[in-house]
Amino acid sequence: MxxxxxxxxxxxxxxxxxxxxxxxxxxxxxxxxxxxxxxxxxxxxxxxxxxxxxxxxxxxxxxxxxxxxxxxxxxxxxxxxxxxxxxxxxxxxxxxxxxxxxxxxxxxxxxxxxxxxxxxxxxxxxxxxxxxxxxxxxxxxxxxxxxxxxxxxxxxxxxxxxxxxxxAATPEPAEAPAFGTEWDAPFASGEDLERFFTHLETTLIDIDFHDPNHPRQLMSRLRRLYLRARPDTHEINMLRGILSLTQKAAHSRTEKP
Amino acid sequence: MxxxxxxxxxxxxxxxxxxxxxxxxxxxxxxxxxxxxxxxxxxxxxxxxxxxxxxxxxxxxxxxxxxxxxxxxxxxxxxxxxxxxxxxxxxxxxxxxxxxxxxxxxxxxxxxxxxxxxxxxxxxxxxxxxxxxxxxxxxxxxxxxxxxxxxxxxxxxxxxxxxxxxxAATPEPAEAPAFGTEWDAPFASGEDLERFFTHLETTLIDIDFHDPNHPRQLMSRLRRLYLRARPDTHEINMLRGILSLTQKAAHSRTEKP
The missing domain is CATH 3.40.1280.10 (SPOUT methyltransferase, trefoil knot domain)
Known part of the structure; x- marks a missing residue:
């Protein structure tokens, strides 16, 4: 350890x-x-x-x-x-x-x-x-x-x-969030997470949810939410897949005045 | 002492x-x-x-x-x-x-x-x-x-x-992350969460990420992720705001063959 x-x-x-x-x-x-x-x-x-x-x-x-x-x-x-x-x-x-x-x-x-x-x-x-x-x-x-x-x-x-x-031999009962020991995918690394957050922010700008000039603590709140969940690599891939298709929709929309 | x-x-x-x-x-x-x-x-x-x-x-x-x-x-x-x-x-x-x-x-x-x-x-x-x-x-x-x-x-x-x-008269278990006690918004109710998951699923269909006929455990995995984070009401509102703008982008895109 x-x-x-x-x-x-x-x-x-x-x-x-x-x-x-x-x-x-x-x-x-x-x-x-x-x-x-x-x-x-x-x-x-x-x-x-x-x-x-x-x-x-x-x-x-x-x-x-x-x-x-x-x-x-x-x-x-x-x-x-x-x-x-x-x-x-x-x-x-x-x-x-x-x-x-x-x-x-x-x-x-x-x-x-x-x-x-x-x-x-x-x-x-x-x-x-x-x-x-x-x-x-x-x-x-x-x-x-x-x-x-x-x-x-x-x-x-x-x-x-x-x-x-x-x-000391006797294994402790698992108090802490139990998604440590038997999980089906490895946890995302710090690097994976930062790439995800960058992708998330870009996407939120693309769909006009996020204005970096008026950030309103948005990214801090989203970081807090996702970091709490401790995403695994599989989940990060899934979330990034969602972001990519969201961006695709945003980029191909008909611009209206 | x-x-x-x-x-x-x-x-x-x-x-x-x-x-x-x-x-x-x-x-x-x-x-x-x-x-x-x-x-x-x-x-x-x-x-x-x-x-x-x-x-x-x-x-x-x-x-x-x-x-x-x-x-x-x-x-x-x-x-x-x-x-x-x-x-x-x-x-x-x-x-x-x-x-x-x-x-x-x-x-x-x-x-x-x-x-x-x-x-x-x-x-x-x-x-x-x-x-x-x-x-x-x-x-x-x-x-x-x-x-x-x-x-x-x-x-x-x-x-x-x-x-x-x-x-501490009643000793708190100090193991788990203490985001229950002093938080800035109440936890989302089961009802809030179900509305969010329904909205999430609809949106994923709109952007062609999710095909309900071939679900691939997608919604189960997303549920597991978001439930682990214990979202509060403020966070659920934020996520639903993102979903609404994602849908807007999807609905107004130029359809290509």
Whole structure:
């Protein structure tokens, strides 16, 4: 389970936090760390120092220009969020996420992408809308901003506890949405989903439902709806087939004044 | 419960770790921090910096010359320990300790002292033998030394989770995505959903995606997808708006042979 988890740090400012995150991960048996558009210089001696020997993780870091690219191989994408957002999104706590991951990651083709935002302002709404779930670490409402490496520590700790519990022979009853284990098609990847959303938006423009100049949160609401359902690859193909025929109808209609 | 817990750092070397511990504690609603024979200079600007605003905790720190004095007002004393010791001691994990603390600290005269050792060599055997319990954070056996502030973070997190669970008179199952409780629109009724599915099927016939004579399980698969998402009334209205404009495009297209 633990080697099917990718920790993704978006826009990190302090190289020490990259090192601290690597140390926290390695302590808990996680190994895949990547960065999206870091604001910190990397590699950096402070990152190496704070990693306290987890340099193997630092050496293998991949840097991506966008979050879309970082999550393209993930089947479950969870973004950490301190605040409650404008549009409510499926929200889970670290223990709940760990339980769900333990169940889903039993299948080798599944992969969890766990996304952490900037030190000063977290993830943008656009970034959060790329995620199936938002994870909130319950904390003191009057002092709620965790250090980045500390947040990675808490989530990594919960994931390890869930992995250990799973190893301990007795399989847990399936609390989490049960479409993880026995499904008839693999979940769509982040890349499949983004292609679908792009296709959906184009189609909605074609049929005059969507005006990108007056978006009215439309795409955010549609993302939230479809991401909640966790579409599989078969379903994405079906939805895209519907979109293609919708576009065909739109393009061949008689224009009227 | 949380204000009956005292965090005790023994022989700390790095002032930054004192600040990091204070931040981690305040994030989780703990407030009482004390030091035993610190090797670091304190107060220190690095401690203030890493506390990230938890300066109220730093200002109230008591410094003791010995651990005996620091724990003199505690009724339950737990020492963190990375290694298994010469003489086996009652050993507990962070979740177990939090559960025990939640139970014992219901009585106002009880107080938990949670003791963390030196960065480089932990607590001495003599110090560990002052404790009722040894707490071990389960971690990667090949890379088991947590950063001091990270260890304080994990324990404080577990204590807060136990406190929250105790507060919640009827404990919620935290497993499932919580999009039932605080949502911005009521869930669609069965009736709304059936109207939507009928509208969807008609539309798919209009755009030639669906042939009711050769259904290919299409509607079953679409039902499964949308029902999994538990659409709310707002979302159903949005989807039906899309279907209406799709039908309009289909009906006004130029028929070609």
């Amino acid at each position: 633990l080697n099917s988890i990718k920790i993704i740090l978006v826009g990190t400012s302090h190289p020490g936090n990259i090192g601290g995150a690597a140390r926290a991960m390695k302590n808990m048996g996680l190994s895949e760390l990547c960065l999206v558009a870091p604001r910190a210089q990397f590699p950096h001696p402070e990152a190496t120092f704070r990693s306290s020997g987890a340099t193997d993780l630092l050496d293998q870091i991949t840097i991506y220009p966008t979050l879309e690219e970082a999550i393209s191989d993930c089947t479950l994408i969870a973004g950490t969020s301190a605040r409650s957002r404008h549009i409510p999104w499926p929200l889970i706590d670290p223990r709940g996420l760990a339980a769900q991951a333990a169940q889903e990651l039993q299948q080798p083709e599944h992969k969890l992408g766990l996304v952490f935002g900037r030190e000063d302002r977290g993830l943008s709404n656009e970034e959060l809308h790329l995620c199936h779930l938002h994870v909130h670490i319950p904390c003191n409402p009057d002092f709620s901003s965790l250090n980045l490496a500390a947040a990675v520590q808490v989530l990594s700790y919960e994931l390890r506890q869930a992995a250990l519990a799973q190893q | 949380l204000n009956s817990i005292k965090i005790i750092l023994v022989g700390t070397s790095h002032p930054g770790n004192i600040g990091g511990a204070a931040r981690a504690m305040k994030n989780m609603g703990l407030s009482e921090l004390c030091l035993v024979a610190p090797r670091a200079q304190f107060p220190h600007p690095e401690a203030t910096f890493r506390s990230s605003g938890a300066t109220d905790l730093l200002d109230q720190i008591t410094i003791y010359p010995t651990l005996e004095e620091a724990i003199s007002d505690c009724t339950l004393i737990a020492g963190t320990s990375a290694r298994s010791r010469h003489i086996p001691w009652p050993l507990i994990d962070p979740r177990g300790l939090a559960a025990q603390a939640a139970q014992e600290l219901q009585q106002p005269e009880h107080k938990l002292g949670l003791v963390f050792g030196r960065e480089d060599r932990g607590l001495s055997n003599e110090e560990l033998h002052l404790c009722h319990l040894h707490v071990h954070i389960p971690c990667n056996p090949d890379f088991s030394s947590l950063n001091l502030a990270a260890a304080v973070q994990v324990l404080s997190y577990e204590l807060r989770q136990a406190a929250l669970a105790q507060q």
